[in-house]
Amino acid sequence: MTLRSKHIVPIVLAAFIVGIGGTMIFNLWQTTSSKVPATYTSGEFAGEYNPADIRGSYSFRDIEEAFAVPVAALAAAFAVDDTENPAAFLSKSLEDLYGVMENGEVGTDSVRWFVALYTGLPYSPEEDTLLPSTALSVLQERLGEAELEAPRAKIVDLSASTRAAADRASSKQ
Amino acid sequence: MAKKSKAAGLKAAVRKAANIRLVVQIFFFALIALIAVNHTPEEAGKAIPVLWAASLHAICPFGGVVSVYQFITAGTFVRKIHSASFILMWIVFALTLFLGPVFCGWVCPFGSIQEWFGKLGRKILGRRFNRLIPYKVDRILRYLRYLMLGWVVYMTAVTGTLVFADIDPYFALFNFWTSEIAIGGVIILIAVLALSLLVERPFCKYACPYGAVLGVFNLFRIFKIRRNTYTCINCKACDRSCPMNVPMSTSGAVRNHQCISCLKCTSEQVCPVDKTVELTTIRLETSTAAPAEEATT
Numbered sequence: 206m207t208l209r210s211k212h213i214v215p216i217v218l219a220a221f222i223v224g225i226g227g228t229m230i231f232n233l234w235q236t237t238s239s240k241v242p243a244t245y246t247s248g249e250f251a252g253e254y255n256p257a258d259i260r261g262s263y264s265f266r267d268i269e270e271a272f273a274v275p276v277a278a279l280a281a282a283f284a285v286d287d288t289e290n291p292a293a294f295l296s297k298s299l300e301d302l303y304g305v306m307e308n309g310e311v312g313t314d315s316v317r318w319f320v321a322l323y324t325g326l327p328y329s330p331e332e333d334t335l336l337p338s339t340a341l342s343v344l345q346e347r348l349g350e351a352e353l354e355a356p357r358a359k360i361v362d363l364s365a366s367t368r369a370a371a372d373r374a375s376s377k378q
Numbered sequence: 379m380a381k382k383s384k385a386a387g388l389k390a391a392v393r394k395a396a397n398i399r400l401v402v403q404i405f406f407f408a409l410i411a412l413i414a415v416n417h418t419p420e421e422a423g424k425a426i427p428v429l430w431a432a433s434l435h436a437i438c439p440f441g442g443v444v445s446v447y448q449f450i451t452a453g454t455f456v457r458k459i460h461s462a463s464f465i466l467m468w469i470v471f472a473l474t475l476f477l478g479p480v481f482c483g484w485v486c487p488f489g490s491i492q493e494w495f496g497k498l499g500r501k502i503l504g505r506r507f508n509r510l511i512p513y514k515v516d517r518i519l520r521y522l523r524y525l526m527l528g529w530v531v532y533m534t535a536v537t538g539t540l541v542f543a544d545i546d547p548y549f550a551l552f553n554f555w556t557s558e559i560a561i562g563g564v565i566i567l568i569a570v571l572a573l574s575l576l577v578e579r580p581f582c583k584y585a586c587p588y589g590a591v592l593g594v595f596n597l598f599r600i601f602k603i604r605r606n607t608y609t610c611i612n613c614k615a616c617d618r619s620c621p622m623n624v625p626m627s628t629s630g631a632v633r634n635h636q637c638i639s640c641l642k643c644t645s646e647q648v649c650p651v652d653k654t655v656e657l658t659t660i661r662l663e664t665s666t667a668a669p670a671e672e673a674t675t
Contacts, residue, residue: 207658208477208601209646210398213639217402217473217480224469228461235461236436243454260457262433301557 240267248327256320256328261297261313268296268316274323282319282340283311284363306361309333315340322356323347335361395646399483403490410487413437414552434552435540436460439481440588442467444542447535458540470592477657478599479592482582483638488548489582493621495574508578508623516623519584520636527587547581578621583636593635603632603643606662609654616643616655626655630662 208216228234242258245251254271263271265279269292280291285302288294300312314334321328322344338360344353416431435441441463445456449464470481482489500507511519533541543549543560547570550563573580582589605616607630616626622636626643641657642648649655656662 206601207656207660209644209657210395210641213477213480213484213641214398214402216477217484220469220473224465224472225462228465233461234465236432237460243452258454 238262240271242271245326250326253326256317256324256326259296259313259317259320261295261300263296263316264292265294265296266292268320272320272324272326274320278323278343279316279319282337282343283316284337284339303337303363306335308361309335309359311335311337311361318356319344322352330359335359338362395641399640402484403487403493406485407487407490410434410437411552415555418556432462433458434549435543436462437466438463438548439466439470440542440591441540443588443591444531444534444540447531448538456534456538456540458543471595474592474595475599477601478596478603478637478639479589480639482586482589482592483640486548486582486588488551488586489579489638491551492570492574492579492581495571496578496621499575499578502575507576508621510576522584523586523590523593526585527590530587542587578623579638582638583622589638590635593637596635596637597633601657601659603637603639603641604656604658604660604662605630606654606656608662609651611651613650615648615650619643619648 225234238260240263242254242256245253245255256272259268265276268274268279269276276292277286280286280288280294283299285291285294285299296313296316299315300310303311310333312334314331315336317328318330318334319336319340320326336356336359341353341356341360344356413430413432414434417433419431435458441456441459442465445459445463448454448456455461455464473480496507503510530542543563545560545562545566547563547567550559550567553559554564570581577583603626605626610627612627614627617623619642620626621640621642622634622638624632624634624637624643626632639657644655644657645652646656654662
């Protein structure tokens with residue numbers, strides 16, 4: 206059997222259409238996260254949602270639904286409470302908002318860590334992960350001094366200029 | 379007169395076959411570009427209706443490859459990778475098993491843009507285009523992409539993140555307007571496009587980890603590019619036309635890991651003898667002489 210260019214086109218298109226269409230019918234085709242985090246598979250917290258699986262595409266509402274951390278607490282912790290709709294704020298937007306700082310970054314991993322601290326679930330943040338000072342204020346209401354020791358070492362005080370930039374970006378949301 | 383009209387007819391057929399592939403390449407390039415562009419407004423809930431929107435990671439079949447280890451060991455995908463990448467990986471594997479790396483030659487938008495830059499390079503350099511690197515050096519460099527593949531798969535397995543995204547020129551090409559873009563990716567993108575003016579598909583040849591995976595299928599693909607050694611006139615038109623510099627004229631069937639199934643070498647396009655170089659399942663050597671070796675280097 207010999208094939209030519211004119212045969213390749215329908216074969217390639219059919220493969221993609223049948224493959225993608227078929228998996229769509231069976232609801233297997235996913236291009237976004239299901240917003241249902243993975244669970245701990247062993248230990249004391251087995252079966253509970255794992256903050257390590259929070260993705261950048263998770264909105265604060267998604268996190269509230271999975272981990273019962275109120276949107277208001279998340280918005281206050283990351284200083285986006287002035288945003289028009291904090292519930293729709295995406296975790297990865299923090300990276301745009303605050304950017305890379307001298308000692309690290311406030312981003313999706315900061316959200317993971319904050320959620321873990323807020324809920325008392327185990328999580329080891331990445332080495333360059335920072336928390337804004339506003340997050341510490343929120344956590345102080347829930348945690349004791351000993352538990353605050355680790356986050357205290359990774360606090361970044363959002364300067365007036367950074368906050369102003371954040372406010373401007375938030376108002377665009 | 380008859381000879382002239384036959385030559386004109388052959389030229390028209392060649393152009394038609396080349397155009398078919400170009401149309402497919404443009405279609406996939408535009409499709410991926412539109413999907414990537416629509417992803418930005420989609421995140422703000424303002425996606426263009428009807429048009430599909432997705433993160434480039436979600437629709438990249440290589441994402442499936444780098445996720446295999448985590449999927450087997452933890453049952454989850456690497457961050458930013460979803461089931462779509464896995465499904466696309468299997469679709470492309472099936473196509474490649476059947477036809478060879480048609481994904482590289484017909485679908486991959488990054489391969490296409492290198493090829494289009496190469497057309498400009500060919501105009502500038504003429505015959506020297508794609509022949510600048512000495513054969514011995516080039517032959518060794520071709521295996522770099524397997525090193526790249528090993529590094530990417532290992533690092534992704536260890537870190538659980540898409541390490542390649544930070545240096546991926548393909549991601550940079552379709553995300554240069556977003557904040558997700560990494561400076562490493564932009565630098566490599568610019569370097570690759572500049573090199574494409576000198577060498578055809580430099581990233582595909584020397585660095586693409588996905589091309590490395592698909593290239594292995596050339597060893598056992600069902601439809602092979604085969605040469606009829608009996609009717610071949612040894613004009614080497616097939617060698618000269620090959621964007622990947624595969625030595626077709628010395629082989630009976632191409633098993634070279636670099637073949638991208640573009641069909642440029644076939645009798646449908648540059649081979650001047652009918653039914654001499656074809657994409658087929660049938661052995662074409664009908665000569666009583668010993669069949670030529672299969673090109674594997």
